[in-house]
Amino acid sequence: MGFLYSSVVWLSRISLMLSIARIFTARDHFRRVAIALAGVFFIFYTAISVVAAVGCERVEGKPWYILRYDKCIKAIKEETLSAILGYIRE
Secondary structure, eight states, X not given: OOHHHHHHHHHHHHHHHHHHHHHSOTXXXXXXXXHHHHHHHHHHHHHHHHHHHHXXXXXXXXXXXXXXXXXXXXXXXXXXXXXXXXXXXX
């Protein structure tokens, strides 16, 4: 799962929420919820991309756009978990 795959998935979710928002009238509650979900999806996409770009480059030493996110996210989780456990033990 690389950067392109992750981008397609998250941008499809955003597009779907914005398409659903167009169905409802401007003052409808469901329209606001759909637009809010699109915003949340954008924030998640941005956060995942930044964490993967910064963290995975540090773990694998490759440029961010050719990394395998599934492998380096596992390495980041393990590294973060071991750092947290080490901090708790002290």
